[in-house]
Amino acid sequence: MAVFGLYDFVWKGAATIWEPLGFTIQSGVVEEVLTRAIILRLVWRAFGPWAAFAVSAALFGALHLSNPNATPFAALCIAVEAGIMLGAFYALTGRIWVSIGVHAAWNFTQGYLFGAAVSGTDFGPSLATSTARGGFHPWLTGGAFGPEASVPGLLVGTLVGVGVLWLAWKAGRFTRPVGPEGLEPPTRPL
Numbered sequence: 001m002a003v004f005g006l007y008d009f010v011w012k013g014a015a016t017i018w019e020p021l022g023f024t025i026q027s028g029v030v031e032e033v034l035t036r037a038i039i040l041r042l043v044w045r046a047f048g049p050w051a052a053f054a055v056s057a058a059l060f061g062a063l064h065l066s067n068p069n070a071t072p073f074a075a076l077c078i079a080v081e082a083g084i085m086l087g088a089f090y091a092l093t094g095r096i097w098v099s100i101g102v103h104a105a106w107n108f109t110q111g112y113l114f115g116a117a118v119s120g121t122d123f124g125p126s127l128a129t130s131t132a133r134g135g136f137h138p139w140l141t142g143g144a145f146g147p148e149a150s151v152p153g154l155l156v157g158t159l160v161g162v163g164v165l166w167l168a169w170k171a172g173r174f175t176r177p178v179g180p181e182g183l184e185p186p187t188r189p190l
Contacts, residue, residue, distance in 0.1 A: 001152055006141050007130045012115070015125035020112040023124065028104030032086065035060045037096045040087055049091065049174045057083025067120035073139065074149035078119065081148065081157025082106070088164035091173050110147065117146030 002009040035056045044052035061079025064070055082103070090099045110116050111123030116130040132141035142150035148157075168174065 001141065001147055001150070002130065004152075006133060006136055006150075006152070007116070007147075008133055009114070010129045012126065012128055015112070015127055017112065017125075019124050020108060020126070024104040024108040024111070025100075027107055028100040031060070031063070032090075032096060032100045032103055035063070035083070036087055036090045036099050040090065053084060053087050056087055059083075060086075064119050067145070069117070069120040069144035071138075071145065071149065074120070074142070074145040077142075077149050077154045077157075081154050081161065085157050085161030085164065088161050088168055092164055092168040092171065094173075117142075117144060119148055120145040 001007045039059055040052045040056040043055045057079045060083040061075040061077075064078045065072075065075045067074075086099045086103055089102050090096060092098075107118050107123075111118040112126050113128065114130045115123070115126035115128040117123070130147075132138075132143055138145075138149070139151050142148060142153060147153045
């Protein structure tokens with residue numbers, strides 16, 4: 001987005017890593033356990049994978065409505081770009097840790113490395129500062145919510161999510177019946 005002139009990017013230099021690292025791990029664990037390990041798995045078992053993706057992604061987006069600077073468009077973007085992508089990683093691997101890791105890495109990269117708002121929140125210490133340039137519609141920049149609430153963010157996250165869903169489909173993750181553990185996915189231990 002900075003390359004296309006939508007964001008100003010300024011390198012700040014060294015910054016403490018511990019607070020941002022803790023924040024990203026905490027948000028990754030809490031949000032992924034709730035929306036993927038619990039909701040996605042239970043809805044998948046009861047109604048199948050497509051309903052599970054729709055419900056868990058919608059809940060994931062809705063949970064972000066309470067964040068600072070949130071809008072319905074921001075929640076929709078979060079639901080589609082991240083809700084589908086993170087659920088797809090879980091479906092592909094059967095490991096909640098993959099979704100947690102991708103989620104934490106997404107937040108860490110966006111907030112600590114680039115210094116952009118993460119889901120509307122100020123991330124704290126960062127190596128750089130990225131701010132949306134004035135004069136562009138918030139749909140292009142995400143405005144005060146950050147890049148996640150932008151059309152470019154929506155496109156990138158959705159393309160990754162669809163690609164990972166396709167890989168999961170090709171791996172047969174959607175055709176397996178519910179196993180003796182009673183939940184699908186995963187077929188492997190957490």
